[in-house]
Every structure is written in structure tokens, then in C-alpha cells.
Amino acid sequence: MANPPHGGVLKDLIARDFPRQAQLAAEAETLPAITLTERQLCDLELILNGGFSPLEGFMNEADYNGVVKDNRLADGVLFSMPITLDVSDETIKEVGLKPGARVTLRDLRDDRNLAILTVDDIYKPDKVLEAKEVFGSDDEAHPAVKYLFRTAADFYVGGKVEAVNRLQHYDFVDLRYTPAELRLHFDKLGWSRVVAFQTRNPMHRAHRELTVRAARSHHANVLIHPVVGLTKPGDIDHFTRVRVYKALLPRYPNGMAVLGLLPLAMRMGGPREAIWHAIIRKNHGATHFIVGRDHAGPGKNSQGVDFYGPYDAQYAVEKYRDELGIEVVPFQMMTYLPDKDEYAPVDQIPKDARTLNISGTELRSRLRSGRDIPEWFSYPEVVKVLRESHPPRAAQGFTVFLTGYTNSGKDQIARALQVTLNQQGGRSVSMLLGETVRHELSSELGFSREDRSRNIARIAFVAGELTRSGAAVIAAPIAPFDKDRAAAREAVEKYGDFYLVHVATPLEYCEKTDKRGIYAKARAGEIKGFTGVDDPYEAPSKPDLVVDCEKQTVRSIVHQIVLMLESRGLLDRL
Numbered sequence: 001m002a003n004p005p006h007g008g009v010l011k012d013l014i015a016r017d018f019p020r021q022a023q024l025a026a027e028a029e030t031l032p033a034i035t036l037t038e039r040q041l042c043d044l045e046l047i048l049n050g051g052f053s054p055l056e057g058f059m060n061e062a063d064y065n066g067v068v069k070d071n072r073l074a075d076g077v078l079f080s081m082p083i084t085l086d087v088s089d090e091t092i093k094e095v096g097l098k099p100g101a102r103v104t105l106r107d108l109r110d111d112r113n114l115a116i117l118t119v120d121d122i123y124k125p126d127k128v129l130e131a132k133e134v135f136g137s138d139d140e141a142h143p144a145v146k147y148l149f150r151t152a153a154d155f156y157v158g159g160k161v162e163a164v165n166r167l168q169h170y171d172f173v174d175l176r177y178t179p180a181e182l183r184l185h186f187d188k189l190g191w192s193r194v195v196a197f198q199t200r201n202p203m204h205r206a207h208r209e210l211t212v213r214a215a216r217s218h219h220a221n222v223l224i225h226p227v228v229g230l231t232k233p234g235d236i237d238h239f240t241r242v243r244v245y246k247a248l249l250p251r252y253p254n255g256m257a258v259l260g261l262l263p264l265a266m267r268m269g270g271p272r273e274a275i276w277h278a279i280i281r282k283n284h285g286a287t288h289f290i291v292g293r294d295h296a297g298p299g300k301n302s303q304g305v306d307f308y309g310p311y312d313a314q315y316a317v318e319k320y321r322d323e324l325g326i327e328v329v330p331f332q333m334m335t336y337l338p339d340k341d342e343y344a345p346v347d348q349i350p351k352d353a354r355t356l357n358i359s360g361t362e363l364r365s366r367l368r369s370g371r372d373i374p375e376w377f378s379y380p381e382v383v384k385v386l387r388e389s390h391p392p393r394a395a396q397g398f399t400v401f402l403t404g405y406t407n408s409g410k411d412q413i414a415r416a417l418q419v420t421l422n423q424q425g426g427r428s429v430s431m432l433l434g435e436t437v438r439h440e441l442s443s444e445l446g447f448s449r450e451d452r453s454r455n456i457a458r459i460a461f462v463a464g465e466l467t468r469s470g471a472a473v474i475a476a477p478i479a480p481f482d483k484d485r486a487a488a489r490e491a492v493e494k495y496g497d498f499y500l501v502h503v504a505t506p507l508e509y510c511e512k513t514d515k516r517g518i519y520a521k522a523r524a525g526e527i528k529g530f531t532g533v534d535d536p537y538e539a540p541s542k543p544d545l546v547v548d549c550e551k552q553t554v555r556s557i558v559h560q561i562v563l564m565l566e567s568r569g570l571l572d573r574l
């Protein structure tokens with residue numbers, strides 16, 4: 001038998017409301033609706049499937065106050081994280097929210113109706129108090145505090161929900177178990193003792209050793225229960241991580257472990273989060289829960305000091321151990337002992353023993369450069385998955401963005417660079433010349449300040465998408481404004497390197513050598529608002545390279561660009 005749920009009853013609202021599903025679905029169509037944010041969607045999914053038992057909806061003011069101040073719902077049951085539905089003043093008015101009103105909760109991804117909420121109350125939280133009590137700080141370096149202050153709306157709506165539909169997922173569907181499904185699964189396998197492992201990171205040998213040790217010392221099996229909802233900004237995406245967990249699974253002895261995905265929106269709340277995580281795992285049927293060093297830690301505050309002590313989360317769960325109803329297995333960090341070729345918890349390592357470790361930063365750097373990742377650290381099949389998602393520099397896309405006056409030589413440089421990169425091979429090379437873009441993408445735009453911005457934004461969007469998929473992109477618009485170039489850099493740098501090359505050929509030279517006669521037309525007033533004639537060009541304030549076709553040949557300029565790309569490792573042989 002799996003562990004009893006928190007509060008005694010699994011609040012599987014989907015199952016509870018299934019008999020009335022048709023009726024609820026019909027009613028949902030007639031009600032005003034609130035479209036949920038990503039965070040609210042994650043919360044709703046775990047309310048609907050019982051992962052947050054004993055909750056049956058979003059917290060009303062009494063439950064919220066109890067949880068914020070004292071880790072307790074109004075009826076006294078332990079619960080450490082406020083689960084609230086934040087709405088703006090406008091939404092309250094638009095939707096007509098008031099106590100007793102019924103409102104449909106809708107999925108932002110596909111507009112499906114998910115639930116009906118009956119409003120209990122609407123209240124204005126004291127966000128500073130919430131931040132301090134729940135996260136121990138009102139410093140916005142904490143991602144949940146930042147979310148609370150900057151993203152969450154000003155009012156909370158409390159009320160119970162009735163289930164209309166489960167959320168649709170299209171990725172790893174077979175690994176998404178509801179608490180009821182997981183309980184049934186454990187039952188089928190005959191597992192009565194299950195130790196759950198929470199993670200938002202890829203797993204390596206140390207994690208495998210830790211979980212196997214935890215299982216063996218408690219005569220239990222393992223539930224690898226990674227978060228696939230929202231984790232810490234900057235984390236490795238869940239697609240990659242789930243492929244990693246799948247690759248790791250056969251490394252457990254005799255089918256010791258099961259992998260299930262948890263659609264949780266983490267808050268990185270350290271001690272409070274650890275209690276919450278334990279409750280969620282208990283609801284999923286686990287009997288034991290591993291809490292390691294710096295569990296759900298958000299890192300450092302704006303003063304450079306850790307928000308929480310490394311073992312604060314362990315102390316917090318220890319404090320509520322009797323009420324939690326899931327045995328917490330505290331764990332020290334695992335360290336590799338090369339002389340024995342084994343892992344051991346740091347507190348059990350002999351004094352003079354040699355140890356080895358690879359930090360997360362070091363791992364990322366090795367992935368980026370394609371350097372070796374030793375087998376004592378991770379399994380080859382895990383490394384393979386990570387390498388696929390972290391191509392070495394030589395396979396990463398990038399954008400070279402040439403800016404300058406018409407006839408500054410930017411088009412010749414772009415063409416010569418394209419040929420040079422094609423000769424080198426290894427990447428597809430895409431060109432976005434000013435005139436081509438104007439013809440193919442921006443034919444309805446003119447040359448007003450606004451239209452030029454829009455044109456550059458389109459170039460940046462396409463360059464970003466191509467860079468993301470590993471291409472070398474050469475863009476060569478005039479791009480006369482710093483603000484637009486900075487925005488382009490920001491758009492592309494999400495996916496790869498961006499190099500701004502100012503083709504600073506003097507205007508007089510551009511004009512003098514203009515064979516197309518376009519400057520003459522502009523001077524004659526036949527073309528209005530022409531850059532350099534009667535429209536401004538702002539020289540880039542932070543170019544990566546400045547070149548000049550009056551003083552240099554195209555060949556030497558291309559060579560300079562190639563050297564720049566080479567020095568960043570982008571042209572290494574694969």
C-alpha cells in the first residue's frame with residue numbers, strides 16, 4: 001500500500017467530478033472566463049490531480065494567511081506554500097468576480113476550459129509580508145520574490161474548483177503520472193516503500209549513487225520525480241533533462257527505479273519549498289523523500305550572500321517530521337574517490353582521501369568546448385544526450401550584422417564572407433541583405449523611423465531563428481539606429497553569438513563611388529528621407545569591429561571578420 005495522502009484523502013478532482021463532466025463542460029461554456037498564466041496552469045494541474053491534497057482550489061484569505069504566517073491551512077493542516085490565483089483589478093471588473101460567482105479557468109495554450117471556480121473571496125495580499133515570511137526576504141534577486149512583485153497581479157481570488165478537463169500535454173505523455181496513477185503503479189509493482197528524488201537538473205553518477213544508497217538503506221525502491229513545470233530561470237530545458245533521465249534509468253539495478261514527471265512550478269523557496277515538495281511526494285504515494293544540500297535553493301541575494309543556509313531545508317522538514325507523514329532522508333553531497341572508484345557522502349570520507357568533482361559551471365564549459373567528460377562523472381549515454389543539446393562552438397549558429405551607409409561596401413563584404421564560410425563548410429550560410437529583405441519581407445514598409453525599426457526587428461527575428469538552428473547568418477541592412485541594433489543583438493543572443501560590424505566607410509566616399517546613382521536621386525529630392533542625405537545615421541556605440549572600405553580591401557575586411565569568428569572558436573573543425 002502506498003503512503004496515505006496529506007490530510008487523509010487524495011483530492012483527485014478529475015476523478016471526483018468525472019460523473020458530472022458533461023454538465024460542467026456545458027456550464028463552463030456559458031461562464032465568463034479567466035485565462036491562466038503558465039504558473040497558474042501548473043498549480044491548477046496539481047490541484048486537479050490531487051498533487052496538492054488537501055487543497056481543492058486556490059487558497060482563500062484564511063488559508064493564505066495561515067500558510068504565510070504559520071505554515072498551516074485554516075483548519076490547522078500543515079501546508080507551506082501559498083497557492084493563489086492572482087488577478088488584476090481590471091479582470092475582477094471584466095469577469096464580474098465576487099463571492100459566489102462561478103468562473104471558468106481556461107488554458108492559455110489552447111483555450112480549453114479546464115475548471116470552474118466558485119469564488120469564495122477576493123483579497124489584496126501584503127506582498128512584502130508574503131515575501132519575507134515565505135521566502136525569508138524581499139530581495140528581488142530571489143526569483144519567486146521577483147515574480148511576486150513584478151509578475152503576480154495585485155489581488156488573489158480564493159475558491160474551490162470543479163474539474164472540467166485535464167490539461168493536454170504532447171511531450172513524454174507516458175511518463176506523466178497523476179498521484180492516483182503512480183499509486184496504482186506502485187501497487188502493481190508490489191512496492192510499499194518508495195523513496196522519491198526531486199530534481200531540476202540532469203542526473204549523473206553521483207545522483208544515481210545517492211538514490212541507490214537511500215533506497216538500499218531504507219529497503220525501498222526509487223521514484224525519480226523531476227520537475228517539468230517551471231524551474232529556475234537558466235536551467236537546462238526539461239526536454240533534454242527527461243532524455244537524460246530516460247538514458248540513466250537502465251543503470252539502476254533490477255528495475256529499482258521508476259521515472260515520473262511532475263508538472264510543478266517551483267518557487268526556489270528552500271525550507272518552505274522542501275516541506276511542500278515532501279507533501280507533494282507523499283500525495284504521489286512515496287514513503288520517503290530525499291532532501292539534499294541546498295534543496296530548492298535560489299542562489300545568492302543582491303549582496304552576494306546565499307538566501308538560505310545549505311541545510312536549512314533539512315532543518316525545516318525535520319521540524320515538522322511528525323506531521324509530514326513521509327520520512328525525510330537527509331543527504332550529504334556525494335563525492336568521488338578516484339583511488340577506490342566509488343562515491344561516498346562527504347561526511348563519510350576518510351581524512352586524507354583524494355576526491356574529484358566537476359562543478360555545474362565546469363560541466364557546461366566542457367559541453368560548450370566539446371572537451372572530455374569522464375566516465376567517473378557521468379555515463380556515456382547521458383553525456384551523449386547532453387552533447388546533442390549543447391553543440392560545441394563549431395556547430396553553434398551565429399550572426400554577423402553589418403551596418404553602414406548604402407554603398408559603404410557592406411553588401412560586397414557580406415557576399416565575400418558568405419563565399420568564405422561556404423568554402424569552409426560545416427554550416428549553412430544565410431544572407432539577409434538590406435534590399436533583399438525589403439523585397440521579400442518588408443515590401444509594405446517605408447523608411448520612417450518606425451518602419452526602419454520594424455524592418456530591423458524582422459531581420460533580427462529571422463536571424464535569431466536561423467542562429468538557433470545552427471546557421472551562420474550574415475545580415476547587411478543600413479540599420480541606422482543604435483536602439484534597433486541593440487534590440488537585434490538581444491533577440492539573437494538568446495540563441496547564439498551576435499557580432500556587430502560597423503562598415504564605417506565615410507559618406508563622401510560612399511556617395512562618390514555610387515554607380516547606381518541612388519545618392520544623386522536623393523540629393524535631387526527624388527528619394528526622401530535617405531540615410532546620410534536627409535536622414536540620420538547613428539554610429540554604433542559598441543561595435544565588435546569597425547572597418548572602412550575606403551582604406552581597406554574587402555578581402556582584408558573579410559579576413560578580419562574570419563579571425564574574429566575563429567578566435568571565438570566558431571570556426572574550429574568538428
Ligand SMILES: Nc1ncnc2c1ncn2[C@@H]1O[C@H](COP(=O)(O)OS(=O)(=O)O)[C@@H](OP(=O)(O)O)[C@H]1O
Pocket residue numbers: 405406407411433434435438447451452453455456476477478479480518527528529530531535
Ligand atoms: N529613404 C531611404 N533611406 C535609406 N535607404 C533607402 C531609402 N529608400 C530606398 N532605400 C534603399 O533601401 C535599401 C535597404 O534599406 P534598409 O532596409 O537596409 O534600411 S533600414 O535598415 O531599414 O534603415 C538600401 O540599400 P542598401 O543599403 O544597398 O541595402 C537603400 O538603397
